[in-house]
Amino acid sequence: MTKKAIPQVFRETAAKYGPRVAMRKKEYGLWHDISWNDYRQTVSTISAALISMGFEPGDSAAIIGDNCPEWIQIDMGIQCAAGVAVGVYSTNAWQQVSYVVENSGASFFFVEDEEQLDKWLKFRDEALGLKKIIVWDMEGLNAFNDPMVMSYDDFLETGRRFLETRPRLLEDRMDRVKPEDVSMLVYTSGTTGDPKGAMLTHKNLIWMGRAITTDNPMYDTDEVLSFLPLCHVFEQLFSMMGHIVHGYTVNFTESLDTVNDNMVEVSPTVGYAVPRIWEKYYSAIYIKMSDASWFKRMAFKMALGVGKKRSVLKMSFQPVPFWLEGVYALAGLAVFRKLKKRMGFDRLRVAYSGAAPISPDVLLFFQSIGVNLIEGYGQTEGTGVTCISRVGKLKFGYVGPPLTGIEVKIADDGEILVKSPGVFKGYFKNPEATAETIKDGWLYSGDVGEIDEDGFLKITDRKKDIIVTAGGKNITPQYIENKLKFSPYINDAVVIGDQRKYLTSLIMIDEDTVAKFAQENKCQFSTYKDMTRHPDIIDLIDKEIGKANESVSRVEQIKKFTILPKKLYEEDGEMTPTMKVKRKFVHEAFSDLIEGMY
Amino acid sequence: MKTLLEIKNIETYYDLIYAIRGVSLSVEQGTITTILGNNGAGKSTILKTVMGLIDDQPDKGVIEFDGKRIDGMDTEDIVRLGVSYVPEGREVFEELTVKENLMMGAYSRKDRAGIKDDFKRALRHFPALGDRLNQLAGTMSGGEQQMLAIGRALMSRPTLLFLDEPSLGLSPILVKKIFKIITDIRDEGVTIVLVEQNARMALSISDFGLILENGRFVMKGDSKTLMEDNDVKEFYLGLRCEESAKGYQRWKRKKRWR
Numbered sequence: 001m002t003k004k005a006i007p008q009v010f011r012e013t014a015a016k017y018g019p020r021v022a023m024r025k026k027e028y029g030l031w032h033d034i035s036w037n038d039y040r041q042t043v044s045t046i047s048a049a050l051i052s053m054g055f056e057p058g059d060s061a062a063i064i065g066d067n068c069p070e071w072i073q074i075d076m077g078i079q080c081a082a083g084v085a086v087g088v089y090s091t092n093a094w095q096q097v098s099y100v101v102e103n104s105g106a107s108f109f110f111v112e113d114e115e116q117l118d119k120w121l122k123f124r125d126e127a128l129g130l131k132k133i134i135v136w137d138m139e140g141l142n143a144f145n146d147p148m149v150m151s152y153d154d155f156l157e158t159g160r161r162f163l164e165t166r167p168r169l170l171e172d173r174m175d176r177v178k179p180e181d182v183s184m185l186v187y188t189s190g191t192t193g194d195p196k197g198a199m200l201t202h203k204n205l206i207w208m209g210r211a212i213t214t215d216n217p218m219y220d221t222d223e224v225l226s227f228l229p230l231c232h233v234f235e236q237l238f239s240m241m242g243h244i245v246h247g248y249t250v251n252f253t254e255s256l257d258t259v260n261d262n263m264v265e266v267s268p269t270v271g272y273a274v275p276r277i278w279e280k281y282y283s284a285i286y287i288k289m290s291d292a293s294w295f296k297r298m299a300f301k302m303a304l305g306v307g308k309k310r311s312v313l314k315m316s317f318q319p320v321p322f323w324l325e326g327v328y329a330l331a332g333l334a335v336f337r338k339l340k341k342r343m344g345f346d347r348l349r350v351a352y353s354g355a356a357p358i359s360p361d362v363l364l365f366f367q368s369i370g371v372n373l374i375e376g377y378g379q380t381e382g383t384g385v386t387c388i389s390r391v392g393k394l395k396f397g398y399v400g401p402p403l404t405g406i407e408v409k410i411a412d413d414g415e416i417l418v419k420s421p422g423v424f425k426g427y428f429k430n431p432e433a434t435a436e437t438i439k440d441g442w443l444y445s446g447d448v449g450e451i452d453e454d455g456f457l458k459i460t461d462r463k464k465d466i467i468v469t470a471g472g473k474n475i476t477p478q479y480i481e482n483k484l485k486f487s488p489y490i491n492d493a494v495v496i497g498d499q500r501k502y503l504t505s506l507i508m509i510d511e512d513t514v515a516k517f518a519q520e521n522k523c524q525f526s527t528y529k530d531m532t533r534h535p536d537i538i539d540l541i542d543k544e545i546g547k548a549n550e551s552v553s554r555v556e557q558i559k560k561f562t563i564l565p566k567k568l569y570e571e572d573g574e575m576t577p578t579m580k581v582k583r584k585f586v587h588e589a590f591s592d593l594i595e596g597m598y
Numbered sequence: 599m600k601t602l603l604e605i606k607n608i609e610t611y612y613d614l615i616y617a618i619r620g621v622s623l624s625v626e627q628g629t630i631t632t633i634l635g636n637n638g639a640g641k642s643t644i645l646k647t648v649m650g651l652i653d654d655q656p657d658k659g660v661i662e663f664d665g666k667r668i669d670g671m672d673t674e675d676i677v678r679l680g681v682s683y684v685p686e687g688r689e690v691f692e693e694l695t696v697k698e699n700l701m702m703g704a705y706s707r708k709d710r711a712g713i714k715d716d717f718k719r720a721l722r723h724f725p726a727l728g729d730r731l732n733q734l735a736g737t738m739s740g741g742e743q744q745m746l747a748i749g750r751a752l753m754s755r756p757t758l759l760f761l762d763e764p765s766l767g768l769s770p771i772l773v774k775k776i777f778k779i780i781t782d783i784r785d786e787g788v789t790i791v792l793v794e795q796n797a798r799m800a801l802s803i804s805d806f807g808l809i810l811e812n813g814r815f816v817m818k819g820d821s822k823t824l825m826e827d828n829d830v831k832e833f834y835l836g837l838r839c840e841e842s843a844k845g846y847q848r849w850k851r852k853k854r855w856r
Contacts, residue, residue, distance in 0.1 A: 114849050121843035140848035515620055515814070519658065524606050524622035526808065526815040571852055 005202035006183055007080040007174035009209075010244045014040035017220070017247045023069045026254040026262060034069055036247070039076075042156075046077025048170050049159030050108065053132060057082035057173065060104050060185065064088040064097060064119070065112025067226050068252050070136045070152070072239055074110045075184075075230070079202075080170070082177045085184045086197070087231025089577045090116065091570045096195070098123035104185050104197055104428065105129055113137040117149070124148070179203035185428050186233050186380050197428035198380045200233075207405075207421040208383040209241030214404050216350055216374070216391050222248035222269045223347075227259050229577045233384040234355045238272055241383075263344035271351035275358035276492075276579035278373065279485060281343060282362050283513050285369075286488040290516070300339075303331035307368030315367070315396040317454075336370045345371050350391050352376050354384075355578040357459060359482035360397045367394065375399050377459055382406075382443055383422035387457045398456040408457060414448040415463060448476075465583065467498045473555045475503065480548070480556055487544040488513045492568075494586050495558065496594055502559040504597040506590060507541055508581070509563055514540070532563040560597040564590065599626040602758055602789050603648070608659030608669070610640075610647045617643045618656070619813035625758070630780070630790045632800040632821065634834055635810035641793040642686055644810070645760045649683045650676050663758065678706050682756035686763045686793075688747040692736025696727055699735050699746055703753025712755065720749035723779050741772040748779070758789045765796045777803050797834035801825050809834070 017036040024031050061078045078085040086104040088097050097119045111117050136152035185197035228235040239250050253262040289300050310328045313320050340346045354376040366373035377399035378386040389400030402408045406420035423443045426434035448460045461476035477495035484493040491510040497503035525531040549557040568574035603625040610618035617640045625631050635641045647656050650673040661669040690699050704713045721728040724745040765773040781803050784790050794800035801821040809817040824830050831837040
């Protein structure tokens with residue numbers, strides 16, 4: 001089944017689907033189609049250009065930019081030239097970009113635009129391994145001249161000429177790629193220390209591309225929307241691995257600010273996003289509903305009640321009474337259908353949340369309104385997915401059984417161990433870290449969890465995040481944080497309490513919902529900072545924390561909290577590109593606020 | 599210091615457009631406060647809302663001037679209380695002479711002696727107008743029209759003066775001149791709220807500054823602090839926090855207050 005490498009699978013799929021739409025991209029307000037033929041042609045040209053410029057099998061090339069068809073085409077072009085593709089987060093500062101480019105030994109660097117090019121200019125003197133920089137959006141660079149820099153158009157022209165003269169060379173190169181070869185380096189976000197490049201092989205990717213759709217099928221008629229960072233394995237799963245295996249259509253958003261609008265236009269059949277985005281949708285629905293008329297509010301409340309009742313039964317594998325199914329169907333017709341249509345969720349067959357733990361209550365909420373949101377668990381080192389629930393078979397608070405073909409066991413200390421064809425080859429140029437992560441063929445995940453009698457996995461926390469209080473109690477902050485995050489007013493929370501007498505929390509408020517609350521209750525504020533200090537807002541958050549405290553044990557209760565006076569940004573290193581708060585950073589940057597609570 | 603104008607949680611709609619999304623602001627007596635923001639952020643809308651120039655607005659919120667609630671009042675009554683407004687693009691009466699224009703500013707007043715004093719005061723601030731009292735306003739240059747518009751606003755003897763982009767379309771020398779006069783007016787005790795695109799100039803003469811984006815304030819502070827802020831530098835003062843190695847740069851860093 002996995003005898004083929006990516007270039008061969010890609011070639012077959014492209015030949016099979018030919019004129020059908022492979023990708024769509026919105027530009028200046030219009031959606032443009034890219035067929036499988038176009039995709040294939042562009043990829044061949046890219047590969048040919050690379051080969052003509054001396055790119056050898058096993059060489060690596062880096063890509064930086066926001067999601068767009070070019071990104072994927074270049075990614076595929078590198079792999080078809082038997083190379084290793086390395087994605088760099090477009091939000092990275094130049095120092096981080098420099099690290100990844102140098103560490104991966106990339107000889108070509110594809111950059112999106114002027115902004116990204118400027119990053120290279122900052123470290124060009126150190127990155128001596130680079131042969132050429134190729135820019136695919138030359139806006140503002142017409143006057144710029146540098147022998148190292150080439151425009152994407154010129155690059156493609158080189159490839160076209162090469163293809164005309166030596167057409168066989170590329171096909172030969174594609175044939176020679178073996179499943180065991182490394183196809184991409186995925187740099188882990190690196191919450192501690194320098195990022196590490198996980199080596200994923202062609203076999204890993206092809207296997208995963210098939211496996212994710214074995215348990216929850218996907219078809220060539222599916223539509224997905226691509227907006228998570230492409231250098232992250234979660235986005236690669238759907239924009240690349242699953243795409244070339246199944247031949248569905250990938251839609252690229254116009255920009256990151258237009259995700260909501262594009263979601264409505266495309267109305268994907270399969271959705272995927274990080275928890276922060278689902279939480280944001282949840283808050284948005286909450287706001288919309290509190291703005292609606294009395295009648296609509298009541299209707300929504302009742303419908304949600306019915307939906308919850310049904311979902312709770314379903315999520316504990318109990319039969320749903322016939323009458324409840326009937327009432328739920330009515331609620332769906334009367335309330336949820338319209339709501340889902342407005343968000344672009346009306347065609348969603350299944351939606352995934354991953355890359356960070358989602359609050360089980362948020363998941364239940366989406367299930368209740370008829371959005372089939374499913375949580376997946378995994379890590380880059382296992383090519384993305386380890387466990388995932390099946391459509392219609394979810395369990396509250398569990399991430400589901402292992403993907404078919406994956407073995408999971410729990411070590412004596414509770415650590416989750418994984419064995420599967422998706423387990424990576426190791427960290428690039430880092431045998432020590434590899435030896436710590438893969439032992440006897442088992443991948444040590446660093447997460448702690450348990451498996452129940454149905455074979456469902458429950459994640460407790462990251463091993464290194466577990467808090468031991470001064471009283472010697474082991475506490476998993478994630479569990480409490482997820483309770484807090486369920487409040488529509490709380491965007492994010494970091495629980496603190498290691499070696500302390502009691503637990504405290506730093507709270508990031510949700511600007512939209514809190515501002516709305518402030519307006520309705522006449523709390524005056526002018527800026528975000530003012531809002532975080534307003535006594536009424538502090539009072540509001542206090543009540544929300546009180547609610548969360550009710551459902552946890554006494555030692556897990558938050559005794560004090562502080563609202564962070566600023567929003568957190570990826571560019572400032574405060575959040576990971578998948579919108580997880582960097583704990584270590586928060587601990588350091590706000591240590592005075594933390595100390596103030598003890 | 600006394601708070602002269604207090605805006606509490608106002609929300610304003612332009613037909614269906616939700617232009618001001620919850621804004622609170624207090625202006626202290628004797629200061630210059632600058633509101634900065636992109637086109638369409640809602641800067642002028644705030645001034646117009648306070649002046650009662652948008653029908654049935656603010657939709658929500660309270661506006662107090664000198665302790666008295668003024669939202670919902672007619673514009674002429676607000677002017678009578680001592681609030682004056684110089685609209686963007688000056689909007690002088692082109693077919694009237696300079697003198698007639700100035701007198702229109704005192705339309706709601708009855709005290710002849712006071713009007714005479716203020717007429718003199720306006721000419722003292724803008725001597726150029728004194729030479730052209732009988733010229734039609736429409737035939738004057740942009741700078742002169744701006745001076746006339748401010749002069750006209752002073753004729754109602756305001757304690758609070760709103761200036762909407764006084765530097766629009768003026769030469770740099772004229773801009774300097776106008777801003778100098780604005781500080782003179784402040785020194786006479788008139789409180790000023792300035793809406794400006796010329797951020798550098800506006801912040802240099804004002805005491806406080808606020809930045810408005812999409813109908814909400816995203817930043818505030820005294821003008822000196824704002825001028826030191828990296829985001830303000832990049833987006834409003836045209837300074838780069840990090841120079842590009844190639845010597846020029848078109849892209850801007852992402853705003854951190856979003």
